[in-house]
Amino acid sequence: MARPRRPLLSRDRIVAAALVLIDAEGLEAVSTRRLAAELGVSGPSLYNHVATKDELIDAVVDAVLGEVDTGMFAQLGPANRDWCTALADWARSYRAALAAHPNIVPALAQGPRRRPNALRLADAVFGGLVDAGWPRREATRIGALMRYFVTGSALGSFAGGFPDDATVYAGEYPHLDQAHLLAERQQEIDESAFETGLQALLDGLALHSPAESP
Amino acid sequence: MARPRRPLLSRDRIVAAALVLIDAEGLEAVSTRRLAAELGVSGPSLYNHVATKDELIDAVVDAVLGEVDTGMFAQLGPANRDWCTALADWARSYRAALAAHPNIVPALAQGPRRRPNALRLADAVFGGLVDAGWPRREATRIGALMRYFVTGSALGSFAGGFPDDATVYAGEYPHLDQAHLLAERQQEIDESAFETGLQALLDGLALHSPAESP
DNA sequence: ACCTGAACACCGTTCAAGT
DNA sequence: ACCTGAACACCGTTCAAGT
Numbered sequence: 001m002a003r004p005r006r007p008l009l010s011r012d013r014i015v016a017a018a019l020v021l022i023d024a025e026g027l028e029a030v031s032t033r034r035l036a037a038e039l040g041v042s043g044p045s046l047y048n049h050v051a052t053k054d055e056l057i058d059a060v061v062d063a064v065l066g067e068v069d070t071g072m073f074a075q076l077g078p079a080n081r082d083w084c085t086a087l088a089d090w091a092r093s094y095r096a097a098l099a100a101h102p103n104i105v106p107a108l109a110q111g112p113r114r115r116p117n118a119l120r121l122a123d124a125v126f127g128g129l130v131d132a133g134w135p136r137r138e139a140t141r142i143g144a145l146m147r148y149f150v151t152g153s154a155l156g157s158f159a160g161g162f163p164d165d166a167t168v169y170a171g172e173y174p175h176l177d178q179a180h181l182l183a184e185r186q187q188e189i190d191e192s193a194f195e196t197g198l199q200a201l202l203d204g205l206a207l208h209s210p211a212e213s214p
Numbered sequence: 215m216a217r218p219r220r221p222l223l224s225r226d227r228i229v230a231a232a233l234v235l236i237d238a239e240g241l242e243a244v245s246t247r248r249l250a251a252e253l254g255v256s257g258p259s260l261y262n263h264v265a266t267k268d269e270l271i272d273a274v275v276d277a278v279l280g281e282v283d284t285g286m287f288a289q290l291g292p293a294n295r296d297w298c299t300a301l302a303d304w305a306r307s308y309r310a311a312l313a314a315h316p317n318i319v320p321a322l323a324q325g326p327r328r329r330p331n332a333l334r335l336a337d338a339v340f341g342g343l344v345d346a347g348w349p350r351r352e353a354t355r356i357g358a359l360m361r362y363f364v365t366g367s368a369l370g371s372f373a374g375g376f377p378d379d380a381t382v383y384a385g386e387y388p389h390l391d392q393a394h395l396l397a398e399r400q401q402e403i404d405e406s407a408f409e410t411g412l413q414a415l416l417d418g419l420a421l422h423s424p425a426e427s428p
Numbered sequence: 429a430c431c432t433g434a435a436c437a438c439c440g441t442t443c444a445a446g447t
Numbered sequence: 448a449c450c451t452g453a454a455c456a457c458c459g460t461t462c463a464a465g466t
């Protein structure tokens with residue numbers, strides 16, 4: 001075949017196909033040959049559009065982060081210091097994006113690096129908190145700790161990780177005698193744990209709110 | 215060589231060597247051949263002691279979780295309802311164990327599964343909270359949300375993920391004009407963000423403490 | 429410029445052969 | 448029981464060859 005008259009591939013098409021594959025079968029299912037086959041080309045073709053597999057995964061992560069809304073932070077300023085609502089809305093949007101693609105979360109481990117959307121998130125949160133009156137040091141910490149909570153909540157289900165075989169717990173783990181039922185209610189539990197934690201976090205931060213001691 | 219008079223390997227020796235390798239060079243550096251070479255044997259030898267590589271990584275994760283202290287929860291009961299202190303101590307011990315082996319954290323994604331130490335942690339936290347007076351539903355949520363926060367805080371450094379090249383931020387990310395300095399103060403920032411978040415979380419949870427409304 | 433097949437140095441895992 | 452080398456079906460990546 002050699003070079004076609006119109007390119008068969010594009011970086012975006014490769015990234016999109018990788019995300020579909022990751023969602024369906026996990027990070028480990030992505031090999032350059034497999035992904036290329038999915039796209040109807042041979043393995044090495046990908047290297048015309050992407051430098052390495054690592055860079056490709058980075059691009060997929062960034063595409064997912066692209067779905068996170070940060071518009072709420074633009075509203076903050078002297079006239080609107082309600083950082084609490086903004087932070088809550090952002091955290092929910094962030095979690096929703098990751099929960100839609102849970103298999104990608106382990107790849108978030110390396111921090112923002114040079115991923116444009118990761119930097120966009122960090123910039124918006126930090127800027128919003130500073131606009132709402134938080135000192136820069138505190139704003140940095142809050143940005144970090146919110147990321148901890150949201151990524152942790154998306155890094156695999158808590159409830160879904162418990163075997164549904166009751167004999168696993170018998171005797172050894174006396175308090176987990178009902179744990180075999182967790183997997184069934186997985187989504188409800190993860191969701192309510194996230195909401196409970198988010199509320200606690202914001203309540204706790206509000207105790208030292210800059211708006212209350214101007 | 216064939217079979218030696220005394221076994222060259224043991225499951226524990228393999229797990230320990232894998233952890234050393236992961237700490238030094240990351241999860242991706244672990245291949246069965248590489249690990250075997252480190253242990254002075256040939257690749258397939260490992261399979262006399264471990265069923266699959268996945269099971270091996272699981273065992274390494276569990277070994278790390280074995281360093282987490284859960285003794286503080288045994289003190290809780292009708293006479294001592296200070297779940298707040300117990301939870302804080304446990305979270306710090308949990309984080310310390312993961313921070314000592316940050317490269318293993320992405321492998322935590324799958325939840326407790328059948329890892330004895332992961333189940334021990336879940337059992338102790340849940341049991342302690344129930345003993346301190348929390349309803350089972352709430353105790354489950356708190357166990358989950360604490361795990362979110364601690365694992366998220368260990369899943370790669372927040373501060374360390376920002377490039378130290380100032381030109382990355384110029385123009386594009388106006389609020390990140392100092393972000394190139396984050397990597398230098400990485401440990402301090404991650405540590406204080408963790409402490410700030412932990413305090414906020416506990417303060418927030420305390421607002422609905424069962425001990426305050428008996 | 430963009431795709432191909434061949435090739436390189438790797439993988440995880442199985443298995444028959446050795447003691 | 449426990450280690451070995453050979454083998455299988457894979458990897459990521461490079462590169463010369465084609466249009």
